[in-house]
């Protein structure tokens with residue numbers, strides 16, 4: 001389409017104009033993208049062969065191991081030789097992070113944890129990356145006690161296929177699944193980001209005691225997610241009281257882009273959290 | 284001209300006290316059984332077909348006539364994969380087009396009796412049995428693995444065909460639009476909702492999707508599954524029961540290790556390292572895992588610890604073989620541009636060797652590659668390259684007597700060697716080739732058992748029928764197509 005081509009050009013021009021060290025926030029309008037990406041197709045994705053191949057240092061430069069070495073720190077373990085490695089593992093993942101509202105809100109809440117947003121749509125990912133870059137630049141030029149945004153990052157990934165390429169067993173303590181695409185049609189239910197079989201992968205990357213947070217405004221999808229997690233022996237639902245005391249639940253309700261939209265429209269938000277249980281002994 | 288045996292297997296290779304063997308081949312939609320006693324049979328019974336097709340298909344047609352690979356008989360579904368129970372009593376075979384799992388009893392006189400036929404909602408791509416033969420594990424093209432009892436308990440429907448799609452784990456109530464007016468919608472979702480509301484107003488609810496036989500969803504990848512293995516390992520805990528494991532491989536480079544039922548929801552690890560699709564998994568005698576697919580190398584794993592041990596180049600010996608033997612027409616000058624697709628890895632049931640030994644076949648290659656595998660303890664190496672008369676399709680081993688090892692190779696008698704598309708010119712090419720093995724002398728070609736029967740009687744889909752060559756080819760060659768094409772949608 002001619003119109004699309006023109007838009008594309010404008011976008012490219014705009015993105016070219018962004019410079020390293022620029023403190024201006026990116027404009028969302030240049031990053032909008034078709035709402036759905038097909039999780040089954042072969043996207044031109046890049047992903048690490050295994051968690052140890054992942055170049056985390058480019059995403060969290062302030063935590064890069066090599067940097068610490070230069071600063072004269074004692075190098076420890078073989079990881080120190082690896083320029084891709086960072087000083088601590090990523091622990092919190094926002095899956096399908098969209099424009100990143102949750103990430104930016106979580107950053108100051110968990111200043112000592114590394115948080116990653118994962119998003120399948122290229123432009124949307126770029127937007128979040130640009131915004132992180134800009135916020136880091138802004139923070140660097142102020143001396144007040146502001147969040148540095150060095151602990152959040154965003155990468156493009158199809159998490160339904162490649163989650164275990166990024167995270168080792170038991171690496172994560174929290175996974176967020178906020179306002180997942182509902183895929184209303186029955187035929188497309190396998191495209192849902194929660195299912196009995198995918199829950200095994202969430203269980204694999206979560207440590208025992210870790211939590212999966214879900215929120216949606218589609219009641220049917222809520223029931224679906226609750227059903228599929230409750231059926232899975234590796235999870236138990238977190239009780240209402242504990243749920244409401246968790247700061248993450250509040251953040252998830254108020255700070256996600258979708259959460260804000262639902263608030264504006266006076267819609268209902270359904271929350272459910274699930275705890276990763278210890279694996280049972282072998283039979 | 285007969286359809287090649289797209290799969291072949293044998294029972295009892297190497298079992299110590301028992302030198303009886305049974306060989307089963309699948310030729311298009313037909314199964315052929317043969318035993319060491321000389322008994323043989325086909326399934327389905329072929330009387331009428333012989334009467335019908337007996338002529339016009341004989342080897343004495345016009346010489347040099349270009350042969351065509353005919354599509355399989357009528358619409359009978361073709362066998363795509365099969366496995367024999369550990370006790371050699373049952374054959375479990377998949378027919379592709381109807382997505383069916385068929386269980387056969389193998390009678391003492393070599394007759395096959397179909398006991399059940401269970402059609403799955405998605406096309407099965409690989410099957411195996413648990414060590415106790417109680418359960419079939421079926422991996423499908425949609426990424427799921429189901430467990431089905433080998434023998435459905437009485438009272439269950441045996442020939443069940445699903446009415447529609449599978450029921451998902453959570454039952455859907457009566458049809459109600461999934462979104463409410465309060466839901467925030469993208470344009471697309473809004474359209475779907477509108478459609479649903481219209482539908483709800485006009486249509487009765489769709490029948491619930493079911494498979495009318497016992498089946499448990501064990502695990503799933505979001506990728507096409509290519510192979511599945513079940514194995515047990517001694518418990519590391521004193522007095523503990525043996526532990527069952529499921530290994531699954533997919534088109535997205537993954538090899539996953541899960542616990543066996545009833546804990547198949549627990550993932551124990553991944554063997555990370557492949558950069559292309561993984562198409563075949565093989566456990567060696569000593570318990571190492573060898574995997575192969577679209578990569579230039581085979582990978583060897585200490586799978587229980589998700590530990591990579593070594594790679595074995597497979598592309599290079601294949602390339603060299605083609606070059607040396609002047610199969611150069613489809614060969615790029617530069618090795619780096621040469622793709623191979625591993626279509627078979629077999630553990631050699633060779634008791635005399637202290638090391639693991641495997642045979643490897645690649646799609647469209649008229650040779651088998653015999654490796655010694657040490658898992659890094661000593662130098663692993665390519666021991667033999669066994670040239671065969673046509674593209675190797677399948678391999679079965681039999682042990683006709685103490686410390687004798689023989690191999691039957693099914694070959695593509697239809698296409699030219701080293702091509703998956705060009706048809707052969709010559710009229711009569713054998714579908715099976717026989718080899719015997721000795722530790723000292725390697726492989727030597729042999730005359731077959733009851734050889735006269737192997738080419739004439741069975742699977743006489745005549746060349747004259749013409750028709751859909753491609754469909755017929757897909758039965759033989761379906762691995763290289765798993766390779767991802769760069770530049771797919773964004």
Ligand SMILES: C[S@@+](CC[C@H](N)C(=O)[O-])C[C@H]1O[C@@H](n2cnc3c(N)ncnc32)[C@H](O)[C@@H]1O
Nearest residue numbers: 096097098119120158159160178179256257258
């Ligand atoms: C409705 S949006 C919600 C965005 C954000 N979590 C929020 O609450 O505002 C769902 C997001 O999930 C992303 N997504 C869908 N499937 C995905 C997959 N397989 N891997 C990664 N992201 C995915 C979509 O591109 C979309 O941005």
